[in-house]
Amino acid sequence: MWELPKIKLSYNIILLAMVSLFFVFGTDSVYAQSSYPQIIFMNQLEPEDPIVENSIFISHGLHIRILTDSNFSDDTLQVDIESIVGNNIRAKFTPKLTFERIPNTNWFDLPTTYVYFNQTETDNDKPALFAEIGDTIKVSYGGVENTVKVIDDEIGEIPYIDPDINPYYAFPQCSDEQKDPDGLCTSWKKNNGLEITYTNSESTGVFFWPCSDLDSDPLNNCPTVGGKDIYVEIDYMIGHEPDVTALENIAEAFSKQGITLHVNIDDRIPYHSDTMSPPSEGGIIDLSSPLMPDFDKLKKSYFGTTDERNNASSDAELQNILTAKRMAVHYVIYGHSIPSGSSGMAEIPGNDFLITLGNWAGGVGSSDDQAGTFMHELGHNLGLFHGGHDDVNCKPNYLSVMSWSRQFSDFFTTTRTLDYSSEYLISSTTYPVDVIDESNLDELFGLTSMQSDKPIEFVYSDDIGNIKRGFSGYWTGPDITENNFLKLRS
Numbered sequence: 354m355w356e357l358p359k360i361k362l363s364y365n366i367i368l369l370a371m372v373s374l375f376f377v378f379g380t381d382s383v384y385a386q387s388s389y390p391q392i393i394f395m396n397q398l399e400p401e402d403p404i405v406e407n408s409i410f411i412s413h414g415l416h417i418r419i420l421t422d423s424n425f426s427d428d429t430l431q432v433d434i435e436s437i438v439g440n441n442i443r444a445k446f447t448p449k450l451t452f453e454r455i456p457n458t459n460w461f462d463l464p465t466t467y468v469y470f471n472q473t474e475t476d477n478d479k480p481a482l483f484a485e486i487g488d489t490i491k492v493s494y495g496g497v498e499n500t501v502k503v504i505d506d507e508i509g510e511i512p513y514i515d516p517d518i519n520p521y522y523a524f525p526q527c528s529d530e531q532k533d534p535d536g537l538c539t540s541w542k543k544n545n546g547l548e549i550t551y552t553n554s555e556s557t558g559v560f561f562w563p564c565s566d567l568d569s570d571p572l573n574n575c576p577t578v579g580g581k582d583i584y585v586e587i588d589y590m591i592g593h594e595p596d597v598t599a600l601e602n603i604a605e606a607f608s609k610q611g612i613t614l615h616v617n618i619d620d621r622i623p624y625h626s627d628t629m630s631p632p633s634e635g636g637i638i639d640l641s642s643p644l645m646p647d648f649d650k651l652k653k654s655y656f657g658t659t660d661e662r663n664n665a666s667s668d669a670e671l672q673n674i675l676t677a678k679r680m681a682v683h684y685v686i687y688g689h690s691i692p693s694g695s696s697g698m699a700e701i702p703g704n705d706f707l708i709t710l711g712n713w714a715g716g717v718g719s720s721d722d723q724a725g726t727f728m729h730e731l732g733h734n735l736g737l738f739h740g741g742h743d744d745v746n747c748k749p750n751y752l753s754v755m756s757w758s759r760q761f762s763d764f765f766t767t768t769r770t771l772d773y774s775s776e777y778l779i780s781s782t783t784y785p786v787d788v789i790d791e792s793n794l795d796e797l798f799g800l801t802s803m804q805s806d807k808p809i810e811f812v813y814s815d816d817i818g819n820i821k822r823g824f825s826g827y828w829t830g831p832d833i834t835e836n837n838f839l840k841l842r843s
Contacts, residue, residue: 391420392492392499415468415501417492419452419461428454430461433493434468436484437500444475444483452494467715470503518668519653520675523551535581535612537681542576547584547615551677558665558673562615562682571601572616581612585731586678588655589687591625593717594618595708599724606728606771620655622686629688631698632705648686648707656684679704683734685727689716696726696760699733706730724771725760732773741774 394417419430430452435445450468452461463480470484484490484503491500527538541549547562562584564575576582587595595618604614629647657675665671683704689711691698696713699706708726710718718726737755739746747758753774754760762769 390422390425390495390497392494392497393418393420394492394499394501415470415490415492417452417462417468419494421459421461421495423459425459430494433491434482435491436470436482437489437491438485438487443485443488446475446477446480446482448477450477450480518657518672518675520656520672520679521551521553523676523680525680533577533579533581535583537576537582539578541681542578542582544575547576547582547681549677549681551673551680553673556667556669556673558670558675558677560661560674560677560681562617564615571604572597572614572618574613574615576615577613582615583607583612583731584615584682585617585685586656586658586682587616587618587685587687588620588622588651589618590622590689593625593687593689593708593711594621595687595727596717596720596723599720599727602720602724602771603728610773610775617658619658622651622655624651626689627711628690628692629686629707629709631691631707632700632703648705651686652684652705655686683731685730696722697730699730701733701738702736703734706734721762725754725762725769728754728771728773729760737773 394415415434417432417434419432421430431449432452433445433449436443450463453464454461468490469479469481471481472483472485475481475483482490486503488503489500490503491498493499525532525536525538527540531539533539533542537547538549541547546564547560549560551558551560563573565573566575567573589595597618600616600618604616607614626647629651631646632648632652633646657671657678661674661678662671665674683706685706685708687708690709691707694712696710696718697706697708708723708730710716710722710726713719713722717723732753732755737753738744739755739757740748741751741753741755747756751774752759752770752772754769754771755773759769
C-alpha cells in the first residue's frame with residue numbers, strides 16, 4: 354500500500370460540502386407542480402429519491418439550487434444564508450451570496466456549488482458559514498425560505514450485511530498460454546460478458562459480469578478476447594457517490610492504450626465516517642480481531658452485488674461466486690478520509706484501494722481530482738510506484754498520474770493529462786523522440802511532449818530544498834542545476 358500526498362484545505366472545516374450527482378438541467382417539467390421561486394436543497398441520501406426539501410443533512414454541507422419563474426430575466430440572485438441556534442442567528446453571510454443562472458435553465462446555484470460549514474469564522478469568499486452540529490441553516494430569497502438541520506458526521510456503527518461472507522484466496526486455473534495479456538483466462542471472456550466458475554468440495558459458484566457494448570454505456574463494454582481488460586467494483590459511503598464523468602474520462606484514457614476499463618458503481622453503503630482505516634496489506638482479514646481495518650470490515654459485507662448475494666442458493670455458493678469474482682475484479686470504496694488525511698491508499702500490487710477526497714473541494718474533490726486519484730490508486734494495484742518502476746517521486750521526465758506532481762491537474766502542474774507514462778519528451782527536432790541529450794539541449798526548442806504542443810511544466814527543488822515550478826525551455830537560471838533539474842534520464 355502507498356499513502357498519497359496530504360493536501361489540506363486552508364480552513365478548518367468540520368462539515369464539508371455534500372456532493373449531489375442528481376442534477377436536472379434544462380427541464381422544468383420535473384417540477385411542473387412547484388410554485389416559484391423555490392429553494393431546493395440537493396440531497397443524495399438515497400440515490401433513487403427525487404430532490405427533496407427540508408431534509409436533515411448528514412455531514413458535508415449544503416448544495417443549494419433555486420428555481421425561478423420562467424419570466425424571471427436576471428442572471429444573478431442575492432440570497433440570504435444564516436445559521437440559527439434556538440431563536441438566535443449565530444452567523445450569516447454579509448453581503449448576501451450571489452447565485453448565478455445555470456445556462457439555458459431557470460435554475461440558479463453558486464459558482465462554487467457548495468456552502469461549507471466550519472467552526473472558526475464566516476467567510477464569503479470560500480464561502481464558509483460558521484455553524485455547529487444541531488444548528489438550523491436557513492436560506493431565503495424572494496419571500497420564500499427553506500431550512501435544514503446539521504447533524505453529526507458519525508452515523509452509528511459500520512453496517513453489516515447477512516450473510517457475512519469471506520471469499521477464499523484463489524488464483525486463475527489456467528496456464529500462461531491460456532491467459533490474455535491482462536492475466537485473465539481467455540476462456541472467461543464471452544461475447545456477453547465475463548464468466549468465471551469456481552468449484553470446491555462444497556459447492557460451485559459462477560460469477561458473471563454482463564456487458565452491453567453500447568456507446569451510451571462506456572463503462573460496460575464487452576471483454577476483449579486476446580486484449581487487456583480491467584474490472585473494478587465501486588461501493589461508496591453516504592455523500593461520496595463517484596463522479597461518472599470522471600470514470601468515463603479514465604475509461605477513455607485506458608482505451609487510448611488499447612485497454613478496456615469496466616466499472617460497476619454498486620452499493621451505496623448506508624454509513625458515513627469522517628475517518629476510516631485503509632485496507633490491510635494483502636487483504637488478510639483476522640475475523641477475531643477487534644482492530645480489523647474499516648475497509649476490510651466493509652468489503653467483507655459489501656463486496657459483490659445485491660443480485661449476487663440474493664440469487665445464491667446457499668452461503669457456500671455465494672462464497673464461491675465471490676471467490677471467482679475476486680480473481681478478476683478490483684474493489685474500491687469511496688469514503689471521506691483516512692487518518693493521514695491523504696487522498697487515498699492502495700495495495701501495491703493488489704486488488705483493493707480506497708478513494709478519500711473528503712479534504713478536497715466540496716468534500717469529494719472535483720471531477721478531475723477523482724479521475725486522477727482513481728487512476729493513481731489503480732496504478733498502485735497494477736504494481737506502479739510514484740516513479741513508475743521505482744519510488745522516486747516527481748521525476749520531471751515521468752509524465753504520469755503516479756507522480757504526485759501530476760495526480761491533480763491543479764496541484765503542481767497545469768499541463769497534466771490522464772496517463773501513466775505513454776508520453777515521450779523531446780528536446781530537439783534532430784533527435785529520436787525517446788532520447789534527451791543533456792549536453793545538447795536546444796534552448797529555443799525547449800522541452801515538449803511528442804503528443805502535445807503544450808510546454809511541459811516541471812516540479813523540482815532548488816539547492817536548499819524549496820519546491821519550484823518551471824516550464825520547458827528554462828535551461829538556465831540560479832535554481833536550475835545539474836543536480837536538481839537536468840537529470841532527465843533517470
